[in-house]
Amino acid sequence: MRIDHDALIVGAGGAGLYAALELSRAGVDTAVLTKLYPTRSHTGTAQGGICAALGNLEEDRWEWHMFDTVKGGDYLVDQDAAEVLAREAIETVVELEHLGLPFNRTPDGRIDQRRFGGHTRNFGEGPVRRSCYAADRTGHMILQTLYQQCLRAGVRFYDEYHVVDLLADGGDLGDGGRAAGVVAYRVADGTLVTMAARTVLLATGGFGRMFRITSNAWSLAGDGVALAYRHGIPLEDMEFYQFHPTGIYGIGILLSEAARGEGGYLLNDDGERFMERYAPGLMELAPRDIVSRAEHLEIRDGRGIGGSDYLYLDVRHLGRAVIEEKLPDITGFARTFLGVEPLKEPVPIQPTAHYAMGGIPTDVRARVVRDELNTVVEGLYAAGECACVSVHGANRLGTNSLVDLLVFGRRAGRDMAAYCRAGTARPDVPDEAADPARAELEALASRRSGESPALLRKALADLMMDNVGVFRDGGTLRTAVAGVRELRERYARVRVSDAGTVFNTDLLGVCELGYLLDCAEATAAAALARTESRGAHSREDFPERDDARWLTHSLAFRGDGGPVLRHKPVTITRFAPKPRTY
Numbered sequence: 001m002r003i004d005h006d007a008l009i010v011g012a013g014g015a016g017l018y019a020a021l022e023l024s025r026a027g028v029d030t031a032v033l034t035k036l037y038p039t040r041s042h043t044g045t046a047q048g049g050i051c052a053a054l055g056n057l058e059e060d061r062w063e064w065h066m067f068d069t070v071k072g073g074d075y076l077v078d079q080d081a082a083e084v085l086a087r088e089a090i091e092t093v094v095e096l097e098h099l100g101l102p103f104n105r106t107p108d109g110r111i112d113q114r115r116f117g118g119h120t121r122n123f124g125e126g127p128v129r130r131s132c133y134a135a136d137r138t139g140h141m142i143l144q145t146l147y148q149q150c151l152r153a154g155v156r157f158y159d160e161y162h163v164v165d166l167l168a169d170g171g172d173l174g175d176g177g178r179a180a181g182v183v184a185y186r187v188a189d190g191t192l193v194t195m196a197a198r199t200v201l202l203a204t205g206g207f208g209r210m211f212r213i214t215s216n217a218w219s220l221a222g223d224g225v226a227l228a229y230r231h232g233i234p235l236e237d238m239e240f241y242q243f244h245p246t247g248i249y250g251i252g253i254l255l256s257e258a259a260r261g262e263g264g265y266l267l268n269d270d271g272e273r274f275m276e277r278y279a280p281g282l283m284e285l286a287p288r289d290i291v292s293r294a295e296h297l298e299i300r301d302g303r304g305i306g307g308s309d310y311l312y313l314d315v316r317h318l319g320r321a322v323i324e325e326k327l328p329d330i331t332g333f334a335r336t337f338l339g340v341e342p343l344k345e346p347v348p349i350q351p352t353a354h355y356a357m358g359g360i361p362t363d364v365r366a367r368v369v370r371d372e373l374n375t376v377v378e379g380l381y382a383a384g385e386c387a388c389v390s391v392h393g394a395n396r397l398g399t400n401s402l403v404d405l406l407v408f409g410r411r412a413g414r415d416m417a418a419y420c421r422a423g424t425a426r427p428d429v430p431d432e433a434a435d436p437a438r439a440e441l442e443a444l445a446s447r448r449s450g451e452s453p454a455l456l457r458k459a460l461a462d463l464m465m466d467n468v469g470v471f472r473d474g475g476t477l478r479t480a481v482a483g484v485r486e487l488r489e490r491y492a493r494v495r496v497s498d499a500g501t502v503f504n505t506d507l508l509g510v511c512e513l514g515y516l517l518d519c520a521e522a523t524a525a526a527a528l529a530r531t532e533s534r535g536a537h538s539r540e541d542f543p544e545r546d547d548a549r550w551l552t553h554s555l556a557f558r559g560d561g562g563p564v565l566r567h568k569p570v571t572i573t574r575f576a577p578k579p580r581t582y
């Protein structure tokens with residue numbers, strides 16, 4: 001089956017929907033493909049908020065937001081991109097409000113704002129209220145608002161179409177070719193659909209599922225990231241993966257940083273607010289890498305609760321009104337999943353794998369670039385968590401992801417519209433373009449016996465959690481590199497139990513495992529190569545940041561014997577690197 005559109009968007013999270021809206025408004029024939037029903041995208045689970053220097057409650061400026069982002073990212077941030085982020089956050093939030101997003105309000109009717117980690121004021125003074133929010137359901141509101149607007153604007157949706165390959169014209173994507181469309185597997189009946197387009201946006205989200213304890217939805221397997229990698233696009237800064245300090249103990253479901261933004265405490269077994277010893281200035285509102293490391297050290301030194309491997313998040317002193325008005329969902333999670341009543345008891349928490357700072361490299365127009373010279377891949381775009389612009393550098397600040405996906409999703413849509421209007425000829429997509437994907441799927445689907453995909457996926461998640469976690473060193477990283485290689489070999493013998501064509505989630509699960517293996521391979525290799533500690537990448541054998549050698553982005557290219565690593569310079573415009581203290 002063959003379908004043509006001008007613009008194709010893979011992914012219906014915040015990034016994909018904002019781009020689709022911009023394209024449709026510009027009159028471009030636009031389609032969104034999504035493996036999930038759109039409003040089930042992970043953006044819908046975002047809790048705490050979206051930051052913008054509106055200054056509704058106290059003075060704030062976009063320059064301060066930019067500086068906090070650069071410092072929070074331990075100076076690995078591309079500062080031209082951080083400037084775009086901080087400036088355009090303001091107009092994007094206002095636009096969202098005009099699109100109908102029901103933000104919480106101040107008594108005088110303006111958008112209410114709250115504190116989040118690492119967002120300070122005036123170069124290091126205390127936290128500033130910068131996060132705009134709708135209770136602890138901000139992402140849900142963003143997703144619903146954008147989806148409704150997309151329907152109104154006439155965006156065509158292909159729901160439950162799982163993209164399994166990218167198409168190129170004039171050479172592969174990493175080799176001078178241009179984007180030409182995608183191949184999608186229709187989940188309802190197993191039909192392979194060739195979709196041709198002038199321009200394609202990858203907005204497929206993150207890959208937290210490569211870790212055992214994660215806040216990420218089951219579907220977050222790095223599909224777009226892996227497909228780009230397979231077509232010769234390098235992956236940027238994969239060694240930087242964020243662990244969020246407050247996942248529900250044992251299962252990783254997120255309890256938003258908003259709990260600490262509203263004044264919640266972190267306590268150890270002695271009842272001590274231990275952040276005093278790690279970040280006396282910002283305490284619980286230090287950036288996430290610092291708080292997660294502190295938790296890890298407390299647990300390692302035997303101050304976990306009852307000597308165990310968790311700590312407490314305590315919101316009791318905030319009172320019923322604040323909890324019910326501003327944190328209703330996450331307190332509900334504590335009741336449902338732990339049987340703990342946050343009004344009366346502290347909640348057991350531990351670090352949880354949360355966010356990929358790295359991904360598909362792009363420029364500030366969201367165009368995918370394929371090497372250290374930032375050579376643009378014609379017609380191909382990436383935005384949202386799957387992309388690396390890079391605005392988060394080595395560590396993302398809370399609420400900066402929603403800004404990233406909306407600001408750069410919107411930019412992607414605008415640039416793609418201009419690209420289509422420029423009248424570029426349609427790419428050449430022959431009928432046999434889907435053959436490689438078909439052959440691969442048929443080979444997988446025909447293997448009834450062999451390795452269990454569930455066991456392989458679990459082995460991968462354990463391997464990554466235990467060896468590429470909050471702290472790493474040369475030994476654990478070598479274990480991870482070798483372990484991923486071995487799992488890849490076993491993956492070549494993986495079995496698919498379901499022989500059918502209707503909702504064959506077995507087959508798609510095996511594809512997702514393949515994507516996770518690609519992401520894990522690049523992550524472990526880049527982490528082993530980077531012999532310093534910076535942001536979320538903490539090497540116990542190299543505890544210091546090393547700007548002389550490592551103030552550089554890493555690019556992992558797919559190679560026959562494993563990833564090949566190269567580097568590209570960090571863009572520094574306003575803020576020279578300084579020691580990062582809070």
Ligand SMILES: Cc1cc2nc3c(=O)[nH]c(=O)nc-3n(C[C@H](O)[C@H](O)[C@H](O)COP(=O)(O)OP(=O)(O)OC[C@H]3O[C@@H](n4cnc5c(N)ncnc54)[C@H](O)[C@@H]3O)c2cc1C
Nearest residue numbers: 011012013015035043046048049163205384385399401402
């Ligand atoms: C629990 C939680 C809470 C968070 N809270 C916040 C917060 O308060 N503030 C903040 O700034 N950030 C927060 N984040 C981070 C932020 O929500 C995510 O980074 C962001 O939503 C990612 O959006 P996205 O548009 O890139 O992708 P997603 O929203 O993850 O959407 C991905 C889309 O891609 C589609 N897709 C994937 N693979 C395929 C394929 N092969 N074929 C077709 N479609 C495909 C999916 O169907 C989906 O529609 C949170 C994250 C989590 C997990």
